[in-house]
Amino acid sequence: MIAGALRRSIENVGALTHILAVRCKETQESNTCEKPASQSGILIAVVITTGLLLLGSLLLVLFWLWLRRRKIDKLEEASDPFELAAYGIEQPIAQRQRRRDYLRNLMGKK
Structure with missing residues (x-):
């Protein structure tokens, strides 16, 4: 019984591969x-x-x-407003004045 089932499954696989095989023709037209x-x-x-x-x-x-x-x-x-000073780089004058004014306003001085 098992041998018969195995034989049928092998035949089915063979039939399936035959159907799925590539079939092509090379002619002058196509x-x-x-x-x-x-x-x-x-x-x-x-x-x-x-x-x-x-x-x-x-x-x-x-x-x-x-x-x-x-x-x-x-x-x-x-x-960190003094970061550039740590590297020896001076801030531009306008930027220093703005920072000075900002710090003065924070401290309440005019």
């Missing part, structure tokens, strides 16, 4: 073994579009990270 030429144009368009989408996404992420870094730097600069 060649069914090759894909049509129009398919390769679609493939190129898909590859280029996918590449451009990936590149655009990468650029957007990098731009977002750059903006975020600028925001963090601006907050750090505002919290």
Whole structure:
């Protein structure tokens, strides 16, 4: 009984592979073994579009990270007004005056 079932399943697999086998003919009018030429144009368009989408996404992420870094730097600069002095760099006069005025206003002096 098991041998009969096994034989039938092997015959079914053989019949299925025979049905699914590639059948193509090459004649002077047409060649069914090759894909049509129009398919390769679609493939190129898909590859280029996918590449451009990936590149655009990468650029957007990098731009977002750059903006975020600028925001963090601006907050750090505002919290440490003497950071440039630690490196021996003088602040521009206008910036020093604005900072002086800001500090005076904080302390209540005029």
